[in-house]
Amino acid sequence: MNPNTTKITPALVAEHGLKPDEYQRILDLIGREPTLTELGIFSAMWNEHCSYKSSKVHLRGLPTKAAWVIQGPGENAGVIDIGDGQACVFKMESHNHPSYIEPYQGAATGVGGILRDVFTMGARPIACLNALSFGAPEHAKTRHLVSGVVAGIGGYGNSFGVPTVGGSVRFHSRYDGNILVNAMAVGLAETSKIFYAAASGVGMPIVYLGSKTGRDGIHGASMASAEFDDDSAEKRPTVQVGDPFSEKLLLEACLEIMEKGCVIAIQDMGAAGLTSSATEMGAKGDLGVTLDLDKVPCREEGMTAYEMMLSESQERMLMVLKPEKEKEAEAIFRKWGLDFAIVGETTPSKRFIVCHKGEVMADLPIKELGDSAPEYKRPFVTAQKLPVIDAGAVEARGSIADALERLIATPDLCSKRWVWEQYDYIIGGNTVQRPGGDAAVVRVEDGPKALAMTTDVTPRYCEANPFEGGKQAVAECWRNLTAVGARPLAITDNLNFGNPERPEIMGQFVGCVRGIAEACKALDFPVVSGNVSLYNETNGKAILPTPSIGGVGLLEDFTKSATLAFKQDGDAILVVGETAGWLGQSIYLREICAREEGAPPPVDLIEERENGDFVRSLILDGTASAVHDLSDGGLLVALAEMAMAGDIGATLDAPPDDIPAHAYWFGEDQARYIVTVAAGKVDAVLARARNASVLVSQIGKTGGETLALHGERALTVADLNRRSEAWLPAYMAGEA
Amino acid sequence: MKAAVLVFPGINRERDMARTLRLVSGSQPNMVWHAEHELPARTDLVVVPGGFSYGDYLRCGAIAARSPIMDAVRTFAAKGGLVLGVCNGFQILCEAGLLPGVLMRNENLRFICRDVYLKVERSDTPFTRGYNAGQVIRVPVAHGEGNYIADGETIARLEGEGRVIFRYASPDGMIDPNWNHNGAINAIAGIVSERGNVLGMMPHPENHVEEAIGRTDGRGLFAGLTEALGRAA
Numbered sequence: 001m002n003p004n005t006t007k008i009t010p011a012l013v014a015e016h017g018l019k020p021d022e023y024q025r026i027l028d029l030i031g032r033e034p035t036l037t038e039l040g041i042f043s044a045m046w047n048e049h050c051s052y053k054s055s056k057v058h059l060r061g062l063p064t065k066a067a068w069v070i071q072g073p074g075e076n077a078g079v080i081d082i083g084d085g086q087a088c089v090f091k092m093e094s095h096n097h098p099s100y101i102e103p104y105q106g107a108a109t110g111v112g113g114i115l116r117d118v119f120t121m122g123a124r125p126i127a128c129l130n131a132l133s134f135g136a137p138e139h140a141k142t143r144h145l146v147s148g149v150v151a152g153i154g155g156y157g158n159s160f161g162v163p164t165v166g167g168s169v170r171f172h173s174r175y176d177g178n179i180l181v182n183a184m185a186v187g188l189a190e191t192s193k194i195f196y197a198a199a200s201g202v203g204m205p206i207v208y209l210g211s212k213t214g215r216d217g218i219h220g221a222s223m224a225s226a227e228f229d230d231d232s233a234e235k236r237p238t239v240q241v242g243d244p245f246s247e248k249l250l251l252e253a254c255l256e257i258m259e260k261g262c263v264i265a266i267q268d269m270g271a272a273g274l275t276s277s278a279t280e281m282g283a284k285g286d287l288g289v290t291l292d293l294d295k296v297p298c299r300e301e302g303m304t305a306y307e308m309m310l311s312e313s314q315e316r317m318l319m320v321l322k323p324e325k326e327k328e329a330e331a332i333f334r335k336w337g338l339d340f341a342i343v344g345e346t347t348p349s350k351r352f353i354v355c356h357k358g359e360v361m362a363d364l365p366i367k368e369l370g371d372s373a374p375e376y377k378r379p380f381v382t383a384q385k386l387p388v389i390d391a392g393a394v395e396a397r398g399s400i401a402d403a404l405e406r407l408i409a410t411p412d413l414c415s416k417r418w419v420w421e422q423y424d425y426i427i428g429g430n431t432v433q434r435p436g437g438d439a440a441v442v443r444v445e446d447g448p449k450a451l452a453m454t455t456d457v458t459p460r461y462c463e464a465n466p467f468e469g470g471k472q473a474v475a476e477c478w479r480n481l482t483a484v485g486a487r488p489l490a491i492t493d494n495l496n497f498g499n500p501e502r503p504e505i506m507g508q509f510v511g512c513v514r515g516i517a518e519a520c521k522a523l524d525f526p527v528v529s530g531n532v533s534l535y536n537e538t539n540g541k542a543i544l545p546t547p548s549i550g551g552v553g554l555l556e557d558f559t560k561s562a563t564l565a566f567k568q569d570g571d572a573i574l575v576v577g578e579t580a581g582w583l584g585q586s587i588y589l590r591e592i593c594a595r596e597e598g599a600p601p602p603v604d605l606i607e608e609r610e611n612g613d614f615v616r617s618l619i620l621d622g623t624a625s626a627v628h629d630l631s632d633g634g635l636l637v638a639l640a641e642m643a644m645a646g647d648i649g650a651t652l653d654a655p656p657d658d659i660p661a662h663a664y665w666f667g668e669d670q671a672r673y674i675v676t677v678a679a680g681k682v683d684a685v686l687a688r689a690r691n692a693s694v695l696v697s698q699i700g701k702t703g704g705e706t707l708a709l710h711g712e713r714a715l716t717v718a719d720l721n722r723r724s725e726a727w728l729p730a731y732m733a734g735e736a
Numbered sequence: 737m738k739a740a741v742l743v744f745p746g747i748n749r750e751r752d753m754a755r756t757l758r759l760v761s762g763s764q765p766n767m768v769w770h771a772e773h774e775l776p777a778r779t780d781l782v783v784v785p786g787g788f789s790y791g792d793y794l795r796c797g798a799i800a801a802r803s804p805i806m807d808a809v810r811t812f813a814a815k816g817g818l819v820l821g822v823c824n825g826f827q828i829l830c831e832a833g834l835l836p837g838v839l840m841r842n843e844n845l846r847f848i849c850r851d852v853y854l855k856v857e858r859s860d861t862p863f864t865r866g867y868n869a870g871q872v873i874r875v876p877v878a879h880g881e882g883n884y885i886a887d888g889e890t891i892a893r894l895e896g897e898g899r900v901i902f903r904y905a906s907p908d909g910m911i912d913p914n915w916n917h918n919g920a921i922n923a924i925a926g927i928v929s930e931r932g933n934v935l936g937m938m939p940h941p942e943n944h945v946e947e948a949i950g951r952t953d954g955r956g957l958f959a960g961l962t963e964a965l966g967r968a969a
Contacts, residue, residue, distance in 0.1 A: 154847050158878070159788040161748025245746045245791025337745060422847045424878040426943050429752040432950075443949065446755075559948050 003304060004361050006036045016043035022374055029368055037305045037354060037361040041369070043219075044272035044310055045279065048534050051373035054500035055532040058513045062527045063520045068489055069528055070191065076117040076268060077187075078528025079194055080490050082554050086444065087191045088451055089123035092131070092184035092494040092550040094533035098239040099181040103148025107181050108156035108242035112314050114185040115160060116268035119251050120317065122195040122258050123187025126428060127442045128157050130167040130183050131455040131494070131548040135176035137411050137731055142171070145179055146419075147732065152242075153183070154422040159244035160251070163431055164423035165440035168455050171411040177538030182494040184550040186453055188444060195258060197267040199285030199320045199346050204264060206278070206289065206344040209253070209333060210316040211246045214299035217273070217312025227499055227535045246315040246338070253336040254317065260332070262325035269316040275309045277318040278344070279352050282366045285320075288347035289366060293356040297339040305354060305361035320346060380506035386464050389584040389598035391663035397592050400665055401712040404636050407666070408644075409723045410591050411731070413633050418728040432558045436645070438483040438629050439553070441561045450558030452486035454551055458632070459544035461600035464585050466508045470515020470547060471603045475670060477551035478523050479629040482612040483673060485561045485619035486553030488523065493530040493549055498542025500534045508545040509534075516547060522605035525551070562619040564628035566646030569703035571625050572682045573650060577611045577672030578695050579635065581663030587633045588666035601670050608671040614694040615673045623677055623685060630672040635699075636665035636709075638674055643707055644721045652700035654710035665709075676702060737965045739765035739781040742809070744800040747787035747824065749942070756942040757783070760958035770803040780965050781818045782809050784825030786878075786940060796839060796881050797827030806832050818862055818961065819934040823879055826926075826936035835929055835936045836894070837886030839879075843919025847880040851951075852917060852939060854925050855905035857898070861928060863935045864901060866960030872909045873953035875939045877917065882938040884920040884927075894927055902926035902937055 006012070013023045016039055026034055026042050034042065048054060064072035070087055071079035077091035095110025111128060118125050130153055135142045146169075157164045162185070199206075217240035257263055265285065267277040274291070282289035293308050303311075321329055326342075333340035347353075352369060354362040397403070407413055420435035432450055433441035439454035456477040462469030474491065481488040493516060498505040520526055536543045555561055583589050584598025618624040626646065628638050643649055655664035675696075677685055682698060689696035706714040730736035739757050743750050750767065757765045765783070766776045775782065789800035800806070806828075813819050813834055821829035829835045842848055851874050856867040867873065886894070894900055902925040904916040916923040918938070926937030941954030 151846070158847055158849075158880075159746070159748075159791060161787060243791070245788060245793065248746055248748060248788075421850050424847070424849045426849065426876050426878060426940070427749060427752065429755060429943050429946075429949065432948075447948070 004035045004037055008033050008039055016040065017047055018043055022046060025374060029372055030364060035362060037309055038364060040306045040310050041275050041362055041364065044275045045369050046373045050272050050276055052532055053374045054376050054378050054534060055509065056375055057377055058510055061513065061517045063517060064526050064528065066524060066526045069526055070194065072528050073530055075196060076120045078490065078492060079121065080528060081191060082449065085191050087189045087194060088186060088552055089118050089121045089189050090184065090186040090492055090552055091117050091529035092182055092492040092548060093117065093531040094494050094496055095181045095183065096179065096496065096533055096536055099149055100145065100179050102239040103145045104152035104155065105239050105241050107149040107152030109240045109314055110181050110183045111153055111156040112242045112244065112247050113270050114183045115162065115247060116270065118185045118187035119254055120195065120266050120268045121189065122193050123189035124255060125162045125185050125187045126430065127186045127440065127453060128162050128164040128184065129440065129453055129455050129550060131457065132167065132169045133175045133180035133546055134171050135179065136173035137171055139173065139176045143732060149181055150419050150422050156242050156244045158424040160248050161427055163425045163427045165425050165431055165442060166435050166454055169416050169419055172544060174544045177541065178536045178543050180496050180543065180546055182548045184455060184492060186451065186552060193258065195263055195266050197265055197281050197284050199265045199281040199287050201264065202287065202346055202348045204346045205321045205323055205326065205342045206346065207319045207321045208296060208339065208341045208343045209319055210250045210338055211243060211313060212297040212299040212339060213308055213311050214313045215303065215307055215311060216240045218307060218310045227537050240312050240314050243315050249336040249338055250315055250317065253333050253338055256332050257329045260328060262322055262329040264320040264322055266317060266319045269318060271312065273310065273312050279366055279369050281318065281320060282346065282352060283370050288349035288351045289344060290347050290353040291344040291355065293354060295341050295343040297341050305356040309354060378500050378506045379503045380510050381503040382507045382511060383504060386599045391581040391583045391660050391667065394583050394589065394593065394663065396660065396662040399712055400661055400709060401715055403588065403592050403662065403666065404640060404715065405723055407587060407591060407633050407637055408640055408720060409727045411727065413587065413637060414727040415724045416728065417725060418732060432561055433484060433563060437564055438480040439486065441484055441555065441558060443558045448557045448559065450555040450561065452481045452484045452553040452555060454480040455548055456480060457546055457548045459546045460585050460596065462508065462512050462545040462547060464600045466511025466545060467515040468600050468602055470512035471519040471605065472600065472670060473547055473549045474516050474519035474523065474525060475603045475605065475608045476631055477549040478525055479612060481551050481553035482616050483562065483627045483629040485616060486555045488525050488551055488553040490526050490528045491520065491549050491551045493527055493547055495530065496533045496536055496543060496546040496548065498537040505542055512545055512547045519605055523609055560620055562624055562627040564626055564642050564645050566642050566648040566650065566676060566702045567625045569648060570679055571676040571702040572679050572698050573700045573702060574675045574677065574685065574696050575635065575672060575699050576615055576675055576694060576696050577607065578669060579664060579667065579672065580669050581659040581667035582669045583663050583667055586666060586668045588662065601668050603670045610692065611671045611673065611694055614689060614692050615675060618675055618685065623681055624675045625678065626676040628674045630674065634666040634668050640707060640720050642674065643717045644724060647717060648702055649704040649706045649708065649717050650700050650702045651704065651708045652710065737761040737763055737781060737962050738778050739783055740768045740775050740779040741765045741783045741785055742768050742770065742805055744770040744789040744803060746789045746791050747785055749786035749823065753783055753785040753942045756945050756958055759945060760955060761962040768805060770800065770805050773804050773808060775808050775812055781820065781961060782812055784821040784828050786823030786825055789824055789828060797824060797831040800828045801831035810834065813934050816931060816933050820863065821936040822940060822942065823938055826938055829934060829936045834934050835927060836890045837884055839881050840883040840885055841881050842883050848917050849876065849878040850917065851876050853905050853907050853915060854902040854939060855909050857901055857903060861901060861932055862961060862964035863957055864960060865964060866956030870909065872905060872907060874951055875941050875944045875954045877939045879938055882918040882920065884924045891921060895922065899928050900924050901928055901935060
């Protein structure tokens with residue numbers, strides 16, 4: 001019996017993750033019962049991961065345009081103009097479920113996938129970043145997951161040859177059963193040589209490039225679209241295996257055929273592999289596609305059409321080739337030792353036809369496969385606002401000095417050196433600012449331009465107030481780029497949430513997206529690419545809402561970039577922005593008072609912009625000697641980080657009388673920076689600030705070997721460094 | 737200087753190396769594909785750069801060491817030509833039999849990327865003439881398998897003949913296990929061949945040659961080579 005003619009039962013439909021009404025939609029669309037291969041194709045195209053069926057209606061509210069945006073969402077990656085005929089191509093994407101099941105390969109292929117998205121567009125990757133959320137340190141699997149994920153990210157990026165220059169790592173029990181691995185890649189291209197997915201021309205050869213197709217990753221995208229339960233480990237075979245060596249060859253070969261003008265359209269085979277890449281190229285070009293699976297290079301014998309169409313084997317691409325360039329393109333791929341096979345052609349029919357062993361296994365309307373995917377306006381509820389916590393009513397626990405010592409050694413605030421030392425962050429020879437700063441800075445070729453990049457989000461704020469949390473994620477990203485002196489240009493958003501079929505989760509999603517939109521508009525900071533990852537929950541327990549924001553900014557002259565390290569004794573320490581002592585949802589409240597409560601700090605986007613523009617001007621004219629944005633842990637944690645980075649202490653003035661000391665030092669009011677300037681320049685800076693209506697005040701001066709706080713015991717910088725560096729290595733060694 | 741930078745599939749620091757050679761020597765190196773059988777005419781320096789040749793899937797450098805171009809490199813080295821291997825390049829030179837010993841996995845079993853301090857043991861080689869003997873330089877490492885080892889007899893010979901050129905050290909030049917990040921025997925970071933014309937080293941001097949990008953401690957190696965080769969020509 002031909003398995004392709006298998007009777008489609010309701011159970012089979014359910015196994016493919018399709019709801020009965022979605023199956024009815026298929027029947028209505030094609031007017032007959034689908035073949036097994038067709039059912040597989042629909043399940044691949046209509047799952048949440050590929051179709052954005054729950055999120056699409058809300059994503060339309062995001063601003064995606066600006067004068068410098070060349071390509072917004074909808075392609076493999078976003079593209080922005082950075083002047084001089086150069087473009088920056090970037091995107092962030094999640095690989096959460098695979099990384100929980102098989103951390104090394106899950107994370108590695110996450111990196112591989114996002115790199116392909118970038119070089120598919122004709123860009124050479126110049127940097128990677130990531131945003132990682134793990135469960136509580138005491139959870140039984142956390143250590144294993146951290147170890148595997150970090151090794152996987154390093155293992156792939158290091159071998160591929162791209163510097164991994166930045167990222168974030170957090171721990172929270174809400175990620176116990178569902179970690180987040182968000183990987184971002186940034187590439188450099190010429191504006192005149194960007195490649196897109198839309199096919200053009202009838203009868204054009206469709207070429208399969210890269211590694212062979214195996215049985216790995218079948219239904220990977222469907223797995224990413226379902227919740228986890230206790231049997232999740234059984235899904236291990238759906239995780240793909242990465243081969244960074246092949247990807248490096250694929251990169252070089254692709255860039256070479258693009259340079260030689262062989263390519264009409266190109267699309268990487270990511271989620272839903274051959275199915276999604278072929279239909280996308282056809283649908284975007286308003287053409288049909290016929291595939292002959294007998295020509296597909298296979299790693300295993302006896303693969304069925306169903307398996308080939310759903311395989312997520314890595315390091316593969318599909319390309320529409322200029323027919324006259326066939327020999328030249330093939331020679332290039334052979335030189336790099338990669339597979340090159342003509343597996344189909346474009347047709348005028350607007351049908352997606354898949355043939356195998358002389359039989360038609362699928363014959364579907366190509367545009368409707370994507371366009372007719374279900375789109376849901378899922379019900380959502382907006383959670384009640386949490387009360388604002390009065391700082392005066394929060395009792396301080398222990399001294400300020402004690403609290404600082406504890407905070408800088410907490411899992412979220414401690415040094416992440418153990419992580420980033422496993423990433424090659426210097427390859428390329430362009431890493432101006434290494435991991436550990438507010439944003440990484442990577443020189444563009446021989447300079448003087450440079451790109452600044454960072455990933456940010458504060459999930460506990462998003463949970464407490466999705467709208468303010470969404471705003472804050474974008475604002476903090478913008479602030480981090482500003483703190484190194486860059487002009488923030490655009491973002492990629494990686495929206496990680498729980499099950500959208502639950503109204504309260506959908507409410508988090510809607511609130512965060514609205515907040516992101518609001519901040520992007522106010523800061524002229526459009527969204528150019530992104531990814532939505534839903535169903536991040538295990539046994540009904542959802543993750544914290546985590547819309548990771550990856551931002552890119554431009555420095556005209558990389559030598560002017562600012563770093564957070566104190567530079568010399570005797571500099572004046574200034575705080576830019578207003579300090580009110582906001583303790584709600586602060587790290588202090590959580591770590592020192594064991595309370596995860598209250599409304600998060602609100603973000604005033606006008607103030608954010610004015611303060612940031614002022615700080616940037618101090619950096620670009622050489623006035624600022626060190627700059628750091630204020631975020632988790634507030635003023636004193638930021639000061640400690642600046643002291644530790646520069647190995648220089650500071651003497652700090654007493655807090656103002658109207659703010660409790662612990663709220664002053666550890667409150668997380670937004671739109672703030674610390675800037676140091678030479679003592680002689682303070683008056684001029686304060687005058688400039690007044691003119692710009694920006695609140696700036698001096699709070700101390702740099703120097704010495706200790707952080708000297710009024711009325712507190714002195715803390716040596718060396719000891720703070722030791723504490724900050726100690727926790728993660730000790731934890732990973734099983735000693736903490 | 738007329739340098740040839742070898743390119744094997746999976747090598748990824750060839751662009752860094754080529755840029756450094758251009759910046760320091762003023763001349764653009766030739767990039768030589770592994771399938772070639774000959775080096776470009778008048779090549780006076782062969783550089784085997786870092787990366788993950790053939791994915792390091794068999795044993796680091798093992799497959800690259802058997803590429804057609806390596807026969808030409810052996811012939812070149814046998815005539816006294818200068819050969820520099822960095823990181824994966826060092827591993828390839830060991831696998832090709834141009835240098836003794838092997839590079840095992842780092843002692844902590846993790847990839848390590850960080851700046852390290854190297855004590856320059858000798859300044860009377862074409863590779864280190866830009867430094868003083870005993871000088872400490874700061875350059876980055878980025879490897880998972882840099883833990884040098886050889887049998888006791890070989891180590892004794894290397895030491896006895898003064899062929900250990902770089903050692904991992906503390907910032908003030910002390911040999912100390914705390915500063916030997918990968919656990920290499922005798923803190924060995926770089927060695928030369930019997931004739932002294934082939935240098936293999938794990939750290940990346942090519943990534944520390946520009947003031948604006950951080951440090952310039954790696955520059956001395958390339959400046960010294962440029963001078964040595966310039967004088968010879």
